[in-house]
Amino acid sequence: MSKQIERAGIPVVHACSIVPISKTVGANRIVPTIAIPHPFGAPDKGPEEEKKVRKELVQKALRALATPISQQTVF
Amino acid sequence: MAIARGHIVVDDVLFGEQTELLERVLVLDKKALNDFLLSRDERIESCLVSIARPGDSTRILCVKDVIQPSCKVRGDRLGVGRRHVLENVCVITCGKIVGFQEGIIDMSGSGALYTPFSTTLNVVLDIDVVPGLTPHQHEETVRNGGLAAADFLGKAARSVRPEMMQSFAAQKELPVSPDLPRVVYVYMLLSQGLLHDTYVLGRKAGEGLPRIIDPAMLLDGAITSGNCVSACDKNTTWHHQNNPVLLELYQRHGKDLNFSAVVLTNEPVRLAAKEDGAKKTISLVRELNADGVILSKEGFGNPDADQMLLTRGLEQAGIKLVAITDEFAGSDGSSQSLADSAEEADAVVSVGNANERLLLPPMEQLLGPVSDLDKLAGAWPYSLHEDGSLEVELQAIIGATNELGMQTLSCREV
Amino acid sequence: MAARYRVIYCLNQFFGGLGGEDKAYQPPQLIDGALGPSILLERLFPDIEVVASVVSGDNYLVEKTEAATGEIIALLAPLFEAGDDKKPQLLLAGPAFNAGRYGMACGAICKAVQEHFAIPTVTSMYLENPAVEEYRKDVLIARAGEDVMAMEESLKNMAGLACKLLQGKELLPDRDGYIPQGRRKNYFADKTGAARAVDMLLHKLAGEPFSTEYTMPVFDRVQPAPPVSDMSSARLALVTSGGIVPRGNPDRIEAASASRFGTYSLHGLSAFTGETHQTAHGGYDPTFANEDPNRILPLDVVRELETEGAIGSLHDSYYATVGNGTSVANAEKYGSEIAKILLADGVQAVILTST
Structure with a gap:
């Protein structure tokens, strides 16, 4: 999916838990996330802390979107 | 008009008092051959003549060229008349010109499976030249010496009645079947200057190509090799004399296809020249209204770029193409095989991975310049073991991955 | 009866009968003998004896690959201290069908075990499983169906391949039903290269199917889109x-x-x-x-x-x-x-x- 959207010229950041798969399918901007059942969650932390972690991940994703790259990059 | 090739089969080669063919045995006057070679070129200091037969425990080193002896018996124009050819006999020249790159022929053992010259009766010429020659002069001396020796032997076939005749009509006399596809053969020749040249009608292939040439002329000996490049995929003069693509296209003409033309093209050294050569070749093939093209190659590395330029351009012009190439996929076969690639190259015949390793058993007899054989040890791609066995990559064996498609070797993914 | 092949069999939590997604983080455990699909395997291939089964949560394996494969090696190590006639000869994992995480887990286990214990391993996956690209070069992957409906045929294919491997026979991807490993290997064809080239061209001109002998490397990559400027x-x-x-x-x-x-x-x-x-x-x-x-x-x-x-x-x-x-x-x-x-x-x- 990410490749088809990029083909249309819109940068995509793929946030996922299993980076090798993302690399294989050919995403360009990759941000590794926490775990498969909760990529943007940290259920073992308190709600506030969890949200902070989530926000940091999204900010990282936004930075990836604003970064010029020439090839597949894991942020 | 046609060239008729009369095949004279030889069962053995022996040294004797007079050079002649007796009941399928070629008798060779060694001294006369020696005298002939030394008298015609003062740059030859000495020449050692030996015979290597199939099954012998013999390894021929530093092979430079292989030539089939023959004799024109009628007609004074190339591609017209009659030529007698000695079957099963080869003249093999050896010379240490650019190190050990020249390659080897094993007459028995595992290495024998990969070269066409393990099944022929070989007259091996180990030519030493006078001191002070440049590599270019050295190459020329050995090249011309080999061709002259092949003529010398070929004369024995002059008045012998051939066992089989094969006639190859001039291109313009091949009847055209309108319902069969028109196939053009694009024949790439290495033409990269010093020690990397091929000669067409005595001229360097770098000049005057691309051009259309009559295949009957090619089967009458129009091309000779002056190459000292990698052994596995250099086209020796023998390969040009017996080009399997030409023979296949002649044989299938009128049955499966129309053999429309041969376009000779070169493999120059500069990108601009490559692009220019490809452009001219493509326009020649288009003018011929080809439906399909067979594209053969010589060498590897930068010639891959020539092959891809031609493949891309011809396919984009709507001409269906099959390319013949070897591979350099690493000794374990897992690297990328070619130096260049093109999406359009969807029909490729692979004649083998030249990086695959072989262990060649020790041989009792070594022919060719063997004086500093110890230098082979560790010298890539050779590795000489203590017991005399030799570990090599397939690329060291003459003709192993011939890109005219002479061999049955191929390569697949496992 | 000749000695049977001694095999270790690896399964995820689901096929190993531990449970569903709630057990996806289960660390590896060693169980004696056959379990789940390997019981069927022993019935189909009497030559195979499953000496032990390893069951692990697939999320655990995929997210903590190094630690998890290390644990599996530690669990298996005692089996390799036995005499030569008792040591396991082969490890099988899967079939993972088209399940990406299970595939990744199987690939990781096979790779680690073959490197550590120097025994052959075979897993089994559907061609489109994302783990195929990741592991096919290192691990022998038998072709499997898309889902569990194809269990029996997938098991047969994997075990048939494994037996041939143990017998030291030459393997070919099409004939032996495994996914090509990206290694080029020479062989002698029936015809010369020139004859094959003309045959191929005639098929191509007639619009008939033909197989190229070397597929150009395809890099299905998209040029990265330019970044967001603001x-x-x-x-x-x-x-x-x-x-x-x-x-x-x-x-x-x-x-x-x-x-x-x-x-x-x-x-x-x-x-x-x-x-x-x-x-x-x-x-x-x-x-x-x-x-x-x-x-x-x-x-x-x-x-x-x-x-x-x-x-x-x-x-x-x-x-x-x-x-x-x-x-x-x-x-x-x-x-x-x-x-x-x-x-x-x-x-x-x-x-x-x-x-």
Whole structure:
């Protein structure tokens, strides 16, 4: 999916838990996330802390979107 | 008009008092051959003549060229008349010109499976030249010496009645079947200057190509090799004399296809020249209204770029193409095989991975310049073991991955 | 009767009978003898004796690969201290069919075990399993069907391949039903290269099928799109393959091999909650997602960042499908359709989340 959207010229950041798969399918901007059942969650932390972690991940994703790259990059 | 090739089969080669063919045995006057070679070129200091037969425990080193002896018996124009050819006999020249790159022929053992010259009766010429020659002069001396020796032997076939005749009509006399596809053969020749040249009608292939040439002329000996490049995929003069693509296209003409033309093209050294050569070749093939093209190659590395330029351009012009190439996929076969690639190259015949390793058993007899054989040890791609066995990559064996498609070797993914 | 082949068999929590997604983080455990599919395997191949089974949660293996394979090696080590006539000779894992995480787990185990114990290993996967690209060069992967319906044929294929491997026979991908390992190997064909070239050309000219002898390397890569120059004014869209849908799954998006994607409004939503949204994904433990869907698609913090001015605006809908055994062809189709809508709305950047 990410490749088809990029083909249309819109940068995509793929946030996922299993980076090798993302690399294989050919995403360009990759941000590794926490775990498969909760990529943007940290259920073992308190709600506030969890949200902070989530926000940091999204900010990282936004930075990836604003970064010029020439090839597949894991942020 | 046609060239008729009369095949004279030889069962053995022996040294004797007079050079002649007796009941399928070629008798060779060694001294006369020696005298002939030394008298015609003062740059030859000495020449050692030996015979290597199939099954012998013999390894021929530093092979430079292989030539089939023959004799024109009628007609004074190339591609017209009659030529007698000695079957099963080869003249093999050896010379240490650019190190050990020249390659080897094993007459028995595992290495024998990969070269066409393990099944022929070989007259091996180990030519030493006078001191002070440049590599270019050295190459020329050995090249011309080999061709002259092949003529010398070929004369024995002059008045012998051939066992089989094969006639190859001039291109313009091949009847055209309108319902069969028109196939053009694009024949790439290495033409990269010093020690990397091929000669067409005595001229360097770098000049005057691309051009259309009559295949009957090619089967009458129009091309000779002056190459000292990698052994596995250099086209020796023998390969040009017996080009399997030409023979296949002649044989299938009128049955499966129309053999429309041969376009000779070169493999120059500069990108601009490559692009220019490809452009001219493509326009020649288009003018011929080809439906399909067979594209053969010589060498590897930068010639891959020539092959891809031609493949891309011809396919984009709507001409269906099959390319013949070897591979350099690493000794374990897992690297990328070619130096260049093109999406359009969807029909490729692979004649083998030249990086695959072989262990060649020790041989009792070594022919060719063997004086500093110890230098082979560790010298890539050779590795000489203590017991005399030799570990090599397939690329060291003459003709192993011939890109005219002479061999049955191929390569697949496992 | 000749001695039977001594085999170690690896399964995930599901096929090993431990449980479903709730056991996906189960550390590896060693069980004596055959278990689940390997009981069927022993029946189909009396020559094979499953001496031990290893069962592990596939999430555990995929997320903590190094630690998990280390644990498996430690569990297996005592088996290799036995005499030569007792030592395991082979490890089998799977079939993983088209399950990506199970495939990754099988690939990782095989690779680690063959390196550590120097015994051959074989796993089994569907050709499109993402683990195939990751592991085919290192690990022998027998071809499997797409899902568990193909269990028996997939087992037969894997075990047949394993027996041939143990007998030291030459293997060929098509004939022996395994996925090519990207190694070029020479062989002697029936005809010369020139004859093969003319044959191939005649087939090509006649429009008949032919097989090239060397496939050009394809790098299905997309040129990276240029970055967003000013995020604070950019329009962002959210897409997920993690299956977050409105409660009740109105489009009935399948839990696996999704045949569609859903378009859902974000209008007036500041965050997802367990009351409004859920996951439709069948490939992971849904507990965390159903408790708080923002853990899959972080709408809550994206809205905050929008308010803070870190992004310009958020596209009014999000797009969701289930990336669980979904074919590459389908995923590409959804991607193209979504791209059209996004372009029309002037979207400049996309966050795509996957589990």
